[in-house]
Amino acid sequence: MADRFELFGGKRVVVTGGLGFIGSNLARRLVDLGADVLLIDSLVPEYGGNLFNVADIQDRLTVNISDVRDEYSLRYLVRDCDYLFNLAGQTSHLDSMQNPFADLEINCRAQLSILEVCRHHNPAVRIVFASTRQIYGRPDYLPVDEQHPVRPVDVNGINKMAGEWYHILYNNVYGLRAAALRLTNTIGPRMRVKDARQTFVGVWVRNVIEGGEIEVWGGDQLRDFNYVDDVVDALLLAALSDDASGRVFNLAGESPISLTDLASMLAEVGGSGRPVVRAFPEDRRRIDIGDYYADASLIERVLGWKPRVPLRDGLQRTVAFYRTHLAHYL
Numbered sequence: 001m002a003d004r005f006e007l008f009g010g011k012r013v014v015v016t017g018g019l020g021f022i023g024s025n026l027a028r029r030l031v032d033l034g035a036d037v038l039l040i041d042s043l044v045p046e047y048g049g050n051l052f053n054v055a056d057i058q059d060r061l062t063v064n065i066s067d068v069r070d071e072y073s074l075r076y077l078v079r080d081c082d083y084l085f086n087l088a089g090q091t092s093h094l095d096s097m098q099n100p101f102a103d104l105e106i107n108c109r110a111q112l113s114i115l116e117v118c119r120h121h122n123p124a125v126r127i128v129f130a131s132t133r134q135i136y137g138r139p140d141y142l143p144v145d146e147q148h149p150v151r152p153v154d155v156n157g158i159n160k161m162a163g164e165w166y167h168i169l170y171n172n173v174y175g176l177r178a179a180a181l182r183l184t185n186t187i188g189p190r191m192r193v194k195d196a197r198q199t200f201v202g203v204w205v206r207n208v209i210e211g212g213e214i215e216v217w218g219g220d221q222l223r224d225f226n227y228v229d230d231v232v233d234a235l236l237l238a239a240l241s242d243d244a245s246g247r248v249f250n251l252a253g254e255s256p257i258s259l260t261d262l263a264s265m266l267a268e269v270g271g272s273g274r275p276v277v278r279a280f281p282e283d284r285r286r287i288d289i290g291d292y293y294a295d296a297s298l299i300e301r302v303l304g305w306k307p308r309v310p311l312r313d314g315l316q317r318t319v320a321f322y323r324t325h326l327a328h329y330l
C-alpha cells in the first residue's frame with residue numbers, strides 16, 4: 001500500500017476542510033509523500049478547523065482561508081490540481097436541525113458548485129468525497145452494506161446524501177472521476193474535543209484528561225469506529241484507483257462495541273474518567289439511529305482496504321495526543 005502512495009509525490013493535491021480533523025491528518029500524510037498540498041478551509045469557529053493541526057508543517061504546504069460556498073475563489077483554487085479530497089462540511093447533526101440552511105449551503109449546494117468548477121475548469125481531476133454512514137438512518141439490518149436503503153433521519157444526512165450523489169452523477173454523466181466513502185465514527189488526534197459537534201467521543205476524551213464524568217446517553221447502542229490513519233489510507237486508495245470511480249464504499253470498524261463498553265475502555269486506557277449512564281436528551285433521541293455498524297467488504301475487495309489500528313490502540317494514541325496538546329483544542 002505504502003509503495004502505491006508514492007504516486008502522490010510531486011502531485012498537486014487540494015483538500016477542502018483541510019484544517020479539520022480528518023483533512024489535517026490527510027494533509028500531514030500527503031506532505032510526507034512529497035505532494036504539493038493546498039488546504040482550503042473557512043475556519044468557521046463552530047466547526048472542526050484549527051490552525052494548530054498543521055502548525056508544525058505550515059512551511060510544507062499552502063493554506064487558503066476561504067469558503068467552499070464562494071465559487072469564484074474555488075474556481076481559482078482548484079483549477080489545476082491533480083487530486084481533490086472534498087472534506088469540507090458541517091458535521092453536527094443537531095446544528096443541522098437548528099440551522100438547516102447553513103447545512104444545505106455547505107453540504108449540498110457548495111458540493112454542486114465545486115463539481116461545476118471541476119467540470120468547466122479541471123475535468124481531469126480525481127475527486128474523493130467524504131460521505132457518512134448517517135445517510136442510512138436507522139438500520140433495517142446489521143451490518144449495513146451499501147445495498148441498504150438510505151433513509152436519513154436528520155437534515156445533515158439528507159444534504160450529505162445529495163452531496164454524495166452529485167459526485168456520482170458528475171462521474172457518470174460528465175466523466176469526472178469521483179468516488180465517495182461513507183465514513184463511520186472516526187477517532188484520533190486533532191478531532192474536535194471542545195464539544196460534541198463532531199463526535200461525542202471527543203468530549204469523552206476531554207473528560208478522561210480532565211478526570212471528570214464520561215456521560216453516556218443510553219449506553220447499549222452498538223457502533224463501530226475507525227482510527228483516522230486508516231481513514232486516510234482509504235481516502236488515498238480511492239483517489240488512486242480507477243476501480244473506485246463512480247462508486248460508493250462503506251468504511252467500518254474492526255468490530256462493533258456498545259457505548260458503555262467504549263466509555264469503560266477509554267477510562268481504562270486513559271487511567272481516569274468515570275463512565276455514568278444517563279437518559280438521552282430529547283432533542284438527540286429524536287435523531288438517534290440506534291445500533292449501527294457497517295460491512296466494509298466491498299472496499300476490501302475492490303481497493304484492498306481494511307482497518308489496521310485496533311480500537312484500544314487508537315484510543316490510547318488519541319488520549320496521549322490530547323494529554324500534551326489539549327490547550328490548543330479548547
Ligand SMILES: NC(=O)c1ccc[n+]([C@@H]2O[C@H](COP(=O)([O-])OP(=O)(O)OC[C@H]3O[C@@H](n4cnc5c(N)ncnc54)[C@H](O)[C@@H]3O)[C@@H](O)[C@H]2O)c1
Binds near residue numbers: 182
Ligand atoms: N469525523 C467523523 O467521524 C466523520 C464521520 C462521517 C463523515 N465525516 C465527514 O468527513 C468530513 C471531514 O470531517 P471531520 O471529522 O474532519 O470534521 P471537521 O469539522 O474537523 O472538518 C471539516 C472542516 O471543514 C471546514 N469547513 C466547514 N465548512 C466549510 C466551508 N463552507 N468552506 C470551507 N471549509 C469549511 C471546517 O472549518 C473544518 O475544518 C466531513 O465532510 C464529514 O461530514 C466525518
